[in-house]
Amino acid sequence: MTDQSYNFAYLDEQTKRMIRRAILKGIAVPGYQVPFASREMPMPYGWGTGGVQVTAACLTPEDRLKVIDQGADDTTNAVSIRKFFQRTAGVATTEATAEATLIQTRHRIPEHPLTEDQILVYQVPIPEPLRFLEPRETETRKMHSLEEYGLMHVKLYEDIARHGSIATSYAYPVKVEGRYVMDPSPIPKFDNPKLGDCPALQLFGAGREQRIYALPPHTQVVSLDFDDHPFQATKAPHDCDLCGASESYLDEVIVDDAGNRMFVCSDTDFCRSRREAGHAGRLTMQEAAE
Amino acid sequence: MKMEPITATPLLRVDNLTKRYGSRIGCADVSFDLWPGEVLGIVGESGSGKSTLLSCLAGHLTPDEGQVIFDTAGGPRDVLRMTEPERRRLSRTDWAFVHQNPRDGLRMGVTAGGNVGERLMAVGARHYGDIRDRATDWLGRVEIAAERIDDRPTAFSGGMQQRLQIARNLVTGPRLVFMDEPTGGLDVSVQARLLDLLRGLVREMGLSAIIVTHDLAVVRLLADRLMVMKSGRVVEQGLTDQVLDDPQHPYTQLLVSSVLQV
């Protein structure tokens, strides 16, 4: 049931228009961080209020919403955001990536390929990729406007100097259409190749930092690297123990007090649909044999 | 021995530069030419306008009047009329700035190698191995052991930090180096070593530089020409040895004699 004491999707129409203008500007200048007047939402900042505001500004009554947190539909964060929009917008929801028209995500891009009929909304904690080495906001803005990005490579240099290889494994910086350097939010670098040439519209919302940025469909996105240390989209060298998938991003889970581990798809919908289609992994085959 | 300049164009031509802080004068009516390969020393007591002048030249401060013509790759240009992007590009390619306090010129959270490599990466270097080789080479040239390349400057002594700052600035072969009291704040023995090192680099690289100091030993050792400032104005300028051995202006005479008494 929709809660009638709120406007559709909680935010009032003026606020949604303001956010949409920021989104349109972001789409017009891919990778550029557009400031917007972030509103108080009835949830703490760490819960993705930037993503929630972008979602609220994009939702229509016909949409089918999916919300994931680290790839899972059933974490507290994902469940409460989904419920929030069920209550305030009355929209249909789904856990199936292929059926969703709008997907709000934290820390992952779904495994199932996205289409041009979909919008992917990212929750972003820190939108500024240069923040790590240059804390002054006035200076980072200038660096973006003048395309002074040497500092990003200093960060990667430091990684290699300390760890022997580029150890940054999430929030891995990218260059968009040969112009803006962008933080893709804390997705694993395994997901970086999916950012580029993606048919879906990708929107990024940072609530506390009051920034929105965007990747329109089929945007060129390149992960930064060195000639002699090229970017690699790594994952754990295993197959999923539940569905046997070899190409999906895996979470390592400790299963008992003896410290036994298993590797499972972080994308719960992807894993379940593979199992429903008859695929099996190491553990499901053991169980079947017992 | 100083050679007559072969080129007809000075590297830097400063014309009637004036900077006021409200009604107070920072520096006033300063004019001089700097020729390629020349080192100019600027001396004067505290508050005489040395840092103000240097900051105006390097584009950190906007003067109220005057011109600063730099001989860029594309010919002489008034630095003060450049767009900010042009000036910033200049300051990470053709120019370098060595601060008195190494903390102002270094990234304290980044390793020595990263500090030296930053300018290389800023101008497009994208080969880790090459960047590291050049950083190692430069650490050697400023007498920092190669094995310290992955240490942060916080683990370095003041003298080492200053040498690291120099390496970080010179690695891209700038055409003009600004230095504000590069040996200030260091103990005497450390100063002497840094001076020797700077002198070696200046000779070897044929650097053009403007060095602000109130230490006459620094100018005696490094500067071809000397400019003496008092209350924001240049009171005397000429070849270093001439000015120091035969000062004309009473203030310079005082400056030189007070040093001799030390």
Ligand SMILES: Nc1ncnc2c1ncn2[C@@H]1O[C@H](COP(=O)(O)OP(=O)(O)OP(=O)(O)O)[C@@H](O)[C@H]1O
């Ligand atoms: N930011 C400022 N605001 C107002 N006055 C200033 C400012 N900076 C410098 N001044 C004044 O301008 C004059 C020149 O100062 P400047 O710092 O250039 O001298 P200096 O020769 O570098 O001195 P020092 O040897 O102590 O470094 C002084 O009278 C100083 O008080």
Ligand SMILES: [Mg+2]
């Ligand atoms: Mg000074």
